[in-house]
């Protein structure tokens with residue numbers, strides 16, 4: 163990969179096997195599996211995707227529901243392995259996907275900071291040092307000692323955002339996360355992301371808000387049924403997308 167490139171996506175495809183027929187229980191599944199009687203429909207959620215993001219660039223991903231945007235972010239983050247092609251990235255990645263989904267409901271916010279933090283690869287020492295900063299940013303106050311199952315979805319997302327952004331990443335992967343929490347938190351999280359922009363972070367960003375993509379990104383791509391159909395400067399691509407969807 164060239165030195166000035168942060169993310170390189172080459173001929174990437176993601177295939178899901180969709181169940182063709184109904185299987186009601188595990189026994190039936192095992193019997194059908196052993197008899198090689200299970201039929202799947204192959205479904206390519208992404209196909210032949212090629213693009214590069216240079217260091218410091220901010221790429222927006224546009225597309226209708228089901229076009230493959232979240233799948234693309236997951237495969238670049240390493241959550242999903244490509245079924246075809248390959249991906250190269252350089253530096254520390256902070257994936258802000260499905261915030262709060264990684265939490266264990268029975269444990270408190272405090273315990274989940276350590277659990278989720280370790281999933282993201284942070285050491286205990288790092289989390290000890292950053293603990294107050296995380297709680298402060300989340301604005302959860304005393305709720306940090308309460309089990310997560312008693313949190314609202316906005317509270318969970320706020321804690322997820324605060325843990326995931328406590329590092330200084332080289333690459334930031336954002337899936338609709340700037341729409342979480344209440345207005346005050348949305349502003350605060352956008353400011354935090356903006357301050358990372360100032361430090362030259364590379365961004366891959368999905369949002370249904372065309373305005374937000376225009377405001378935050380310098381380039382964009384459009385996905386349509388798993389194919390990359392347009393790529394270029396954000397203003398031009400936003401116009402193409404508007405025409406496609408109106």
Ligand SMILES: Nc1ncnc2c1ncn2[C@@H]1O[C@H](COP(=O)(O)OP(=O)(O)OP(=O)(O)O)[C@@H](O)[C@H]1O
Nearest residue numbers: 178179180207225226227228229230231232233234
């Ligand atoms: N784990 C999975 N198993 C099977 N199919 C999946 C899986 N995950 C996603 N898909 C399918 O892949 C396609 C792309 O989904 P994806 O979530 O990436 O779309 P999206 O563009 O992010 O949509 P949205 O705008 O609704 O968030 C959809 O048809 C979806 O049903």
